[in-house]
Amino acid sequence: MDYGHSxxxxxxxxxxxxxxxxVAGGFGVGKTTMVGAVSETRPLRTEEVLTETGVGIDDLSxxxxxxxTTVAMDFGRITISDDLVLYxxxxxxxxxxxxxxxxxxxxxxxxxxxxxxxRLADCFPSIDYFEGRGTPxxxxxxxxxxxxxxxxxxxxxxxxxxxxxxxxxxxARRRESSKEVLxxxxxxxxxxREARRRAATD
Amino acid sequence: xxxxxxxxxxxxxxxxxxxxxxxxxVTRGRARPVTGTxxxxxxxxxxxxxxxxxxxxxxxxxxxxxxxxRIQSVxxxxxxxxxxxxxxxxxxxxxxxxxxxxxxxxxxxxxxPDDSVFEAVIxxxxxx
Numbered sequence: 001m002d003y004g005h006s007x008x009x010x011x012x013x014x015x016x017x018x019x020x021x022x023v024a025g026g027f028g029v030g031k032t033t034m035v036g037a038v039s040e041t042r043p044l045r046t047e048e049v050l051t052e053t054g055v056g057i058d059d060l061s062x063x064x065x066x067x068x069t070t071v072a073m074d075f076g077r078i079t080i081s082d083d084l085v086l087y088x089x090x091x092x093x094x095x096x097x098x099x100x101x102x103x104x105x106x107x108x109x110x111x112x113x114x115x116x117x118x119r120l121a122d123c124f125p126s127i128d129y130f131e132g133r134g135t136p137x138x139x140x141x142x143x144x145x146x147x148x149x150x151x152x153x154x155x156x157x158x159x160x161x162x163x164x165x166x167x168x169x170x171x172a173r174r175r176e177s178s179k180e181v182l183x184x185x186x187x188x189x190x191x192x193r194e195a196r197r198r199a200a201t202d
Numbered sequence: 203x204x205x206x207x208x209x210x211x212x213x214x215x216x217x218x219x220x221x222x223x224x225x226x227x228v229t230r231g232r233a234r235p236v237t238g239t240x241x242x243x244x245x246x247x248x249x250x251x252x253x254x255x256x257x258x259x260x261x262x263x264x265x266x267x268x269x270x271x272r273i274q275s276v277x278x279x280x281x282x283x284x285x286x287x288x289x290x291x292x293x294x295x296x297x298x299x300x301x302x303x304x305x306x307x308x309x310x311x312x313x314x315p316d317d318s319v320f321e322a323v324i325x326x327x328x329x330x
Binding site for chain 2: 017018020047073077085107179186
């Protein structure tokens with residue numbers, strides 16, 4: 001495919017590359033809040049329009065009789081350098097949009113699973129999904145006011161997580177706290193990569 | 203067919219007409235781009251200062267060229283034009299075919315990024 005290597009006008013800088021991190025978790029857990037806390041602009045919203053048969057629709061014949069669904073994704077951008085841009089995507093909350101997740105997760109370097117201890121089960125599907133795909137992830141417990149505080153090892157046990165998966169507390173409204181979550185994720189993803197490489201050469 | 207068994211009404215315009223019909227009108231009924239796949243984070247950059255109106259280019263095409271004077275991801279183009287991503291992909295295919303924009307696919311889909319990318323992201327986040 002030659003469109004990826006189009007010639008730029010003489011003297012123009014090459015296009016940067018983009019990478020993405022997903023922010024997942026149950027409905028109302030603070031995904032868009034976290035995206036907004038670290039993004040350089042307010043979160044943007046992009047939409048996919050789906051017909052009831054989902055994917056594979058090539059023409060409009062009969063579209064007037066099909067139910068349609070709009071899946072919205074909120075995302076933000078952090079320009080790391082002239083040649084690297086990081087995008088953060090909040091995943092759609094409902095399980096029936098898994099196929100949108102597949103598109104989002106393709107090429108993602110890692111994921112943050114946001115958890116709310118009052119509704120811990122809401123993050124199970126996200127954890128199952130990333131474990132199944134082998135996508136590196138961390139669990140960040142968003143500290144809502146009025147929620148009982150649990151110890152991190154209690155959360156880890158309740159979620160039946162692999163001991164290597166980092167679990168940390170955060171306040172998704174705060175930039176410093178959300179930054180810390182992303183840095184922890186990147187360090188974990190790097191370690192997971194190193195471990196895979198070592199296993200492959202043994 | 204309705205789930206609750208009510209008789210199906212034949213309606214040309216229903217509640218869903220807004221989100222569905224307009225995007226397809228913009229692409230003149232096409233659901234697939236003529237070229238390219240366009241990941242959500244593929245980066246798009248205009249190859250010239252502005253596109254002049256010509257046959258086959260609609261106002262949305264021209265708006266994309268104007269927007270992509272600054273590098274934008276496919277997702278950002280969709281958000282700024284307030285059109286679904288599928289529609290934007292079709293329009294971008296037209297623009298790539300006319301060499302009005304260039305697109306860089308994300309490195310991550312071609313393989314796992316190398317350590318320097320991880321380190322750059324960690325340092326970049328710390329510096330925020």
